[in-house]
Amino acid sequence: MKGLIGKKLGMASIYDEAGTAVPVTVIEAGPCVVVQRKTNDKEGYSAVQLGFEDQKESRLTKASLGHLKKAGVEAKRILKEFRTEDGEEAIVGDVIDASAFAEVNFVDIVATGKGRGFQGVVKRYDFGGGRASHGGGWIRRTGSIGMCEFPGRVFKGKKMPGHMGSKRVTTQNLKVIQVRPEENLILIKGSVPGANGDIVTIREALKKK
Incomplete structure (x- = not known):
């Protein structure tokens, strides 16, 4: 399964084999633990739920704690679901880290x-x-x-002043420059949406293999 929850750490630059400086975004990818496994027979679709970053139990609701304890997983701050294809197996309690993207060249953030x-x-x-x-x-x-006369009103969706940003953004086909499994880091070429310290979702690119 090529999907992880991560945290944007910031930007840096590294040198490629030709000696050219390449701007990269450093992302702490995982480790994520499998909290729940959803199947076609029970839920009607195939997916896994991953947990990221430890959290104090006092800061979670009883429903969330019960869900995590049922899986035998420590309290996690972030839970996200990733669709899986038939044949992809994941067991509750498994830990997925940055090494899952070792052979991936392009990702969606x-x-x-x-x-x-x-x-x-x-x-x-x-x-x-x-x-x-x-x-x-x-x-x-x-x-x-x-x-003035007809229709005598302002249409919905008219572009006007207002709150800008703070919306869900997907950036596709970003090139993976390096994967450092021992540090749980993925270096991605160029910029990534969000501020430093924000939670990001990393998936294998859908449109570019």
């Missing part, structure tokens, strides 16, 4: 993007704004958003 607060349309949607001369009095504003 899912994370929550950085929050930018309340922003206008120029920053949020790359609007051009109004003219700066010859009577233009609205350089960084939206412009007309509605009509």
Whole structure:
């Protein structure tokens, strides 16, 4: 199963064989423990639930503690589910680390993007704004958003100022530069969504093998 929960540690640069500096994002990938195994016979689909990062039992609900103790697993802070294909076996209690990506060249990263607060349309949607001369009095504003007579309202989904960022972002086909199983680190070329310390989901790329 090519899927893990990890934590974004930050960015660095390493040198490749040609001596070129390559910018990389360092991700602490796992170790993750298998908490639950879902099958086609019982749940209707095949998947595994992984747990990441130890947590104090006092900070979990009784339902979560009961779910983890049933599997014989220590308290975990993050639980995420990964779909599996037929024939892929995983036993509850198994530990999966960065070595699972030793032969993977490209990955998809899912994370929550950085929050930018309340922003206008120029920053949020790359609007051009109004003219700066010859009577233009609205350089960084939206412009007309509605009509006078029909339909006489503003359509839903209109691009307007508002809260920017803090949304689930998936970046596809990122190249894996190095895998360091002894340190549980995966070095991925380029940037990855989220701030340093954020939880990320690492999956084998779907569109690029």
